Amino acid sequence: MLLLFINVYGQNTGAKVYVEETTHNFGFIPTESTVTHSFYLHNYGTDSLKILKVKPG
Amino acid sequence: MVAVGDSAEVELIFSSGRRRAGKLYKKATVTCNDHSRGNFQIGLKGNIYNNPDSLYPLTLSEAGFQFYPENRDRELKIEIKNVSQEKLKLRLVTTPGNMVKIDFPGKEIKPGKSKEIKVKIDKSFDGNAFKKSLTFELNDSASTRYSVPILFAKAKPIKRAAKPVKPATASIKKSKSGN
Numbered sequence: 001m002l003l004l005f006i007n008v009y010g011q012n013t014g015a016k017v018y019v020e021e022t023t024h025n026f027g028f029i030p031t032e033s034t035v036t037h038s039f040y041l042h043n044y045g046t047d048s049l050k051i052l053k054v055k056p057g
Numbered sequence: 058m059v060a061v062g063d064s065a066e067v068e069l070i071f072s073s074g075r076r077r078a079g080k081l082y083k084k085a086t087v088t089c090n091d092h093s094r095g096n097f098q099i100g101l102k103g104n105i106y107n108n109p110d111s112l113y114p115l116t117l118s119e120a121g122f123q124f125y126p127e128n129r130d131r132e133l134k135i136e137i138k139n140v141s142q143e144k145l146k147l148r149l150v151t152t153p154g155n156m157v158k159i160d161f162p163g164k165e166i167k168p169g170k171s172k173e174i175k176v177k178i179d180k181s182f183d184g185n186a187f188k189k190s191l192t193f194e195l196n197d198s199a200s201t202r203y204s205v206p207i208l209f210a211k212a213k214p215i216k217r218a219a220k221p222v223k224p225a226t227a228s229i230k231k232s233k234s235g236n
Contacts, residue, residue, distance in 0.1 A: 005064050007174055014090070014091070014092065014093075014211070015059075015089065015090050015091045016091050016093070017089055017091040017094055017097075019097070019099065019127045020147070022097070022098065022099050022100065023099070023100040023101070023102060024069075024099075024100070024101050024102070024151075024192075025102050025103065025202055026071070026101060026102065026103030026104075026190075026192055026202065026204040026206055027103055027104065027192065027194070027201060027202020027203050028103070028104050028105075028106050028112055028201075028202065028203045028204065028219075029071070029073055029077075029081075029103045029104065029105050029106070029204050030073065030077055030105070030106060030107075030109060030120035030121060030206065031071070031073050031074075031076060031077075031078065031105050031106065031107050032073060032074065032075055033073050033120060033121055033190075033206040034070060034071065034072045034073075034188040034190070034206055034208070035070075035071050035073075035103075035190035035192075035204045035206055036068055036070045036153070036188065036189050036190055037068070037071075037101060037151060037152075037190075037192070038066045038067065038068045038069075039066070039067045039068075039069065040064050040065070040066055041059065041063075041064060041065045041066075041067060041089075041143050042063075042064045042089070043059045043060065043061055043062065043063055043064070044061075044062070044100065045061060045091065046061060047061065047090075048058050048059060048060055048061065049058070049059035049089055049090065049091065050059075050089060051059070051065060051067070051087065051088075051091040052088045052089055052090065053086075053087070053088040054067055054085050054086070054087050054088075055085060055086045055088070055216065056083070056084075057083075057084070057085070057086075
């Protein structure tokens with residue numbers, strides 16, 4: 001039981017990111033236009049979350 | 058840096074450019090210090106169209122809202138017409154933020170009937186030019202979605218000669234939100 005507790009605790013240390021949605025569907029988008037969408041990243045860990053890079057493609 | 062229990066906003070910006078009509082999928086890879094997760098992807102998908110009057114089950118009178126200094130105090134409208142055989146109800150999925158006030162039809166639209174989406178720049182907004190959008194979804198069997206761009210520019214663009222067709226591009230703006 002103690003080992004199990006340590007294991008579970010260990011998995012939750014550090015920064016932990018949770019993303020509500022990973023793909024957004026715009027549906028119909030007009031040509032020659034710009035559309036935007038915000039994704040929200042939640043930190044449910046025990047340390048600060050650092051977003052180091054967001055790379056398109 | 059996102060504190061424990063806090064959230065961050067990552068805004069993806071998609072420019073359709075002069076891309077031909079058709080389906081799109083764009084993704085971005087996020088790298089963070091959650092070592093259990095490693096890199097992960099977020100994505101955007103949609104369907105580019107050329108003519109707002111040719112869509113189904115709703116047609117739009119305009120493709121988007123465009124605000125310039127001379128009309129920034131006006132309320133702009135887009136007429137949406139139900140060209141299907143069933144009643145349609147709209148639900149706002151995403152809104153551009155507090156700088157824009159949206160008057161959205163709450164009741165269902167009967168077949169052949171029209172309603173309006175009205176958008177106005179909030180009087181208290183004194184920020185920079187922006188390009189945002191709103192997305193709404195229908196209650197039809199396909200849960201059809203439409204995205205309507207909202208542009209607020211400091212000046213009207215100068216028209217140039219036509220350029221060759223460019224591929225679509227995706228760029229990213231990263232910002233942090235406090236809770």
